[in-house]
Amino acid sequence: MIFNSVTFIVFLILVVGLFWSLPGRARLWMLLIASCVFYGFWRWEYLSIMFISALTDYYTSLAIYNTPPENKRRRRNLLYITLVVNLGLLFYFKYLYFFTDNANTLLGTIGTAYRLPLVEILLPFGISFYTFETISYTVDVYRGLLKPEKSFLNYGLFVTFFPKLVAGPIQRAAELMPQLKTRTYFKWEFLEWGIRRILYGLFLKVVLADNISPLVDEGFAMAPDSLSALDVWTLAFLFGLQIYFDFSAYSHIAVGAAKLMGIQIPENFNFPYIAASFKEFWKRWHISLSAWIRDYLYLPLSGVRVMKTTATGGIGESLEKQPSSFNKNRALFLTWAIMGLWHGARWTFVFWGVYHAIVIFLERQMKPVRDNFPVFNNRFFSWAITMPLAMLSWIPFRAVTLQDSFTMMSKVFIPSSYTFIGMRENIYLITAILFLLVTLNAFLYERTFKVFVKMPVIRSSYNVVKLAVLIILVYTFLRPISQFIYFQF
Amino acid sequence: MRFLPAIELAVAFILSLFLLKMFFSEKVVFEDLALGEETTRFLAKDSANRPMHIVEMNGEEQALLKTWSESGKDSVVLVLGNSQTHSINQIKPKDEIYVSSLGKHYESRGYKVFCHSIPNASLQEFLVMFEYWKHQLPVKLLLLPVFMDDLREDGLRDVFFNGLIAKQFRIGDSTAPIAKKLNGELSKFHASTASGETATDEDMKALHETVQENVERKMNDWLDAHFFAWAYRPTVRGELFNGLYNFRNTLFGIDASTKRKMIPARMETNLRALEQILASASSSGVKAIVYIPPIRHDVPLPYDENEYISFKEAVRSRVGAQHAAFADLDTLVPGQYWGMKNSTNASGKKELDYMHFQYAGHKLLSDALVPLIDSQLKQ
Numbered sequence: 001m002i003f004n005s006v007t008f009i010v011f012l013i014l015v016v017g018l019f020w021s022l023p024g025r026a027r028l029w030m031l032l033i034a035s036c037v038f039y040g041f042w043r044w045e046y047l048s049i050m051f052i053s054a055l056t057d058y059y060t061s062l063a064i065y066n067t068p069p070e071n072k073r074r075r076r077n078l079l080y081i082t083l084v085v086n087l088g089l090l091f092y093f094k095y096l097y098f099f100t101d102n103a104n105t106l107l108g109t110i111g112t113a114y115r116l117p118l119v120e121i122l123l124p125f126g127i128s129f130y131t132f133e134t135i136s137y138t139v140d141v142y143r144g145l146l147k148p149e150k151s152f153l154n155y156g157l158f159v160t161f162f163p164k165l166v167a168g169p170i171q172r173a174a175e176l177m178p179q180l181k182t183r184t185y186f187k188w189e190f191l192e193w194g195i196r197r198i199l200y201g202l203f204l205k206v207v208l209a210d211n212i213s214p215l216v217d218e219g220f221a222m223a224p225d226s227l228s229a230l231d232v233w234t235l236a237f238l239f240g241l242q243i244y245f246d247f248s249a250y251s252h253i254a255v256g257a258a259k260l261m262g263i264q265i266p267e268n269f270n271f272p273y274i275a276a277s278f279k280e281f282w283k284r285w286h287i288s289l290s291a292w293i294r295d296y297l298y299l300p301l302s303g304v305r306v307m308k309t310t311a312t313g314g315i316g317e318s319l320e321k322q323p324s325s326f327n328k329n330r331a332l333f334l335t336w337a338i339m340g341l342w343h344g345a346r347w348t349f350v351f352w353g354v355y356h357a358i359v360i361f362l363e364r365q366m367k368p369v370r371d372n373f374p375v376f377n378n379r380f381f382s383w384a385i386t387m388p389l390a391m392l393s394w395i396p397f398r399a400v401t402l403q404d405s406f407t408m409m410s411k412v413f414i415p416s417s418y419t420f421i422g423m424r425e426n427i428y429l430i431t432a433i434l435f436l437l438v439t440l441n442a443f444l445y446e447r448t449f450k451v452f453v454k455m456p457v458i459r460s461s462y463n464v465v466k467l468a469v470l471i472i473l474v475y476t477f478l479r480p481i482s483q484f485i486y487f488q489f
Numbered sequence: 490m491r492f493l494p495a496i497e498l499a500v501a502f503i504l505s506l507f508l509l510k511m512f513f514s515e516k517v518v519f520e521d522l523a524l525g526e527e528t529t530r531f532l533a534k535d536s537a538n539r540p541m542h543i544v545e546m547n548g549e550e551q552a553l554l555k556t557w558s559e560s561g562k563d564s565v566v567l568v569l570g571n572s573q574t575h576s577i578n579q580i581k582p583k584d585e586i587y588v589s590s591l592g593k594h595y596e597s598r599g600y601k602v603f604c605h606s607i608p609n610a611s612l613q614e615f616l617v618m619f620e621y622w623k624h625q626l627p628v629k630l631l632l633l634p635v636f637m638d639d640l641r642e643d644g645l646r647d648v649f650f651n652g653l654i655a656k657q658f659r660i661g662d663s664t665a666p667i668a669k670k671l672n673g674e675l676s677k678f679h680a681s682t683a684s685g686e687t688a689t690d691e692d693m694k695a696l697h698e699t700v701q702e703n704v705e706r707k708m709n710d711w712l713d714a715h716f717f718a719w720a721y722r723p724t725v726r727g728e729l730f731n732g733l734y735n736f737r738n739t740l741f742g743i744d745a746s747t748k749r750k751m752i753p754a755r756m757e758t759n760l761r762a763l764e765q766i767l768a769s770a771s772s773s774g775v776k777a778i779v780y781i782p783p784i785r786h787d788v789p790l791p792y793d794e795n796e797y798i799s800f801k802e803a804v805r806s807r808v809g810a811q812h813a814a815f816a817d818l819d820t821l822v823p824g825q826y827w828g829m830k831n832s833t834n835a836s837g838k839k840e841l842d843y844m845h846f847q848y849a850g851h852k853l854l855s856d857a858l859v860p861l862i863d864s865q866l867k868q
Contacts, residue, residue, distance in 0.1 A: 006708045007701050041701040192495040218643075226754035422754035424641070429737070460497050467501030472508055476725050479692040480705060 098345030169288035184262035197256025204249035229417035271442035301331035546652035570606035578828035584848035590855035738834035767811035787824025
């Protein structure tokens with residue numbers, strides 16, 4: 001089911017109504033069924049894939065827990081079963097075509113006539129998200145950070161809980177399951193807060209992201225050769241804004257929908273476009289993925305033992321024990337290449353990941369220089385350098401081929417490419433206005449809040465007008481015209 | 490105070506209902522807004538009052554073919570154009586457009602004049618239109634205006650090509666990159682209409698082939714049928730965008746006289762389409778006359794002077810390279826034969842209309858075109 005639809009709103013009203021009407025365990029059964037219905041509204045048959053993943057981890061984690069710690073080999077083998085099944089599913093549905101296609105290219109290059117059969121398979125919605133959740137669950141049990149859940153109802157609900165099922169935030173079992181097991185009592189603030197978050201999310205999706213989308217499509221459909229450097233910068237910023245509105249919209253709605261039932265799921269965004277470094281950017285952007293990558297890839301690859309499990313904080317946290325420089329850098333590049341591939345089975349995503357790794361690597365290497373020159377530690381200065389670089393990274397993320405990415409990105413280094421424009425003036429104008437508003441909003445958010453606290457009448461009036469405008473716009477634009485971008489990952 | 494946030498939300502809901510009622514009260518026809526009060530759409534008809542001029546292709550093209558078969562299956566002079574062709578400023582009784590005059594003039598000489606004009610038509614759209622008519626009618630001569638304004642456009646707009654899309658029309662010579670590009674766009678349009686997509690389906694693209702699609706459609710249909718305010722949402726969306734357009738113009742002081750820049754990449758794509766039209770005409774034995782259409786010169790041009798000169802030069806050289814006829818008629822219609830258009834910003838002041846002239850302008854244009862056409866038909 002897609003959030004930006006009438007069906008979802010009706011579904012949510014029914015589910016929330018039932019949730020607060022039903023007693024303890026019946027609530028959970030209802031939520032499990034509702035989550036299956038939510039997923040089944042896309043394709044029923046793909047529910048089985050999700051349950052294969054969930055059941056595998058349910059049983060292996062119990063088996064790991066019941067195996068004495070000294071029997072390391074059995075525990076490790078059980079963990080491998082989980083990894084093989086989950087990563088196998090992910091490989092089959094997401095990467096098989098990519099792998100065979102590249103293998104065939106390689107076979108052609110070495111002059112072999114043999115070709116592997118190419119099979120195009122429909123990617124099940126949310127597979128990248130729920131497999132990461134199930135893997136993290138078993139790994140946490142293996143690490144001794146979590147006791148496995150005996151009730152399949154509770155565990156099944158952790159995997160399928162509909163608000164975060166298709167595009168995150170990627171939840172940790174240790175954070176969600178206790179909430180599911182505890183009986184929550186109705187509070188008006190759940191309803192009020194949840195509705196606000198859903199409204200914000202729908203506004204970002206149906207009013208902003210969906211209306212930017214045709215402009216981005218138009219720009220990226222142009223021949224890369226015909227674009228100017230200003231066009232490339234504009235498209236980078238515009239797509240950066242589109243994906244931010246789109247993805248943060250999903251997270252707002254997910255957080256809001258869960259909140260309606262008194263359940264807290266982690267925040268995924270925290271004004272990423274005011275980050276003053278790439279490291280900070282990844283503490284503000286897709287925080288739950290960064291945290292996952294940190295705990296299950298980056299730290300283990302760096303040789304650091306993970307001591308806690310949380311979907312918050314983003315990448316770069318928990319580095320109290322510093323690994324060796326070589327380990328850190330190796331882990332950095334490997335992690336980011338995998339992070340890129342996680343987003344999609346295309347070399348453009350790998351390039352995107354490696355681009356981030358290179359910039360973070362350079363940030364680290366430049367630290368001694370930055371420490372000696374105060375200007376480099378000026379927040380505005382650092383932001384002004386970080387933002388264009390971060391936005392430019394969206395070019396390979398959105399471009400169809402590596403060739404297109406290189407052609408477009410090379411334009412920004414050619415002075416003569418700055419002498420003309422290739423798109424309608426409105427696109428530059430819209431991009432500039434939106435970026436300015438997003439930045440100002442982030443800058444003013446906390447400051448206005450502090451001022452408003454002292455002036456309750458003004459604050460309430462402002463809130464009423466703001467919410468009324470949001471309601472009108474969401475009502476006018478609500479239609480499932482496009483999926484959320486992260487559904488394809 | 491505990492319930493204040495909930496009260497805020499409730500008040501916001503009530504306020505939004507009140508505002509929605511205000512917004513959803515008046516129907517606006519956007520086509521009328523685009524042409525303005527002084528300008529009237531006019532489609533040419535032949536002496537027997539049969540259609541010889543179309544804008545949309547939602548079956549109207551069949552009427553043109555019928556006219557042709559009923560009127561003796563003469564050779565055809567095909568006129569392509571934009572809203573200048575199908576509009577008269579300050580229309581009076583018995584006024585007509587230049588296409589009507591040409592039609593009468595050539596009817597007696599054994600030629601049928603047919604016209605297809607669409608607002609803001611780019612040369613890419615002209616290419617598709619020409620390729621279609623070339624295969625439907627015995628086109629002897631093509632009359633093609635090239636507007637600088639329309640070279641800022643790119644691609645095809647499906648609303649004007651529904652008839653072609655339904656027939657799976659494609660440009661025959663698909664080797665040229667421009668033909669490939671346009672055929673790709675036609676295929677894309679066809680793919681969405683072949684599945685029987687309606688405007689509602691277009692709004693539900695994300696649900697295509699999902700279980701949710703049927704449920705969403707039923708709910709939407711029910712809401713459409715029972716709540717005017719729901720069915721009226723597309724109009725409100727249009728009003729909002731129109732409001733933004735006016736707001737932008739007000740903020741930046743933009744009106745019809747504001748100088749607009751050429752977009753080099755789009756201009757080049759359109760000029761390639763022009764080359765393709767002329768090459769296709771030549772290979773089919775169709776004579777072509779390309780002309781720079783009239784624009785008002787009693788006031789400064791809404792373009793950079795140098796860009797305008799190089800635009801004309803670029804068209805002239807491309808036409809020359811294809812050995813087609815070229816005419817520069819941009820100063821043909823004097824200032825008094827033009828008019829004004831509705832305001833495009835919050836000032837409410839009428840603005841200069843650079844595109845649509847009065848009947849006298851149409852008369853001058855047809856008088857100027859006749860000798861050009863004659864010379865080509867004689868060859």
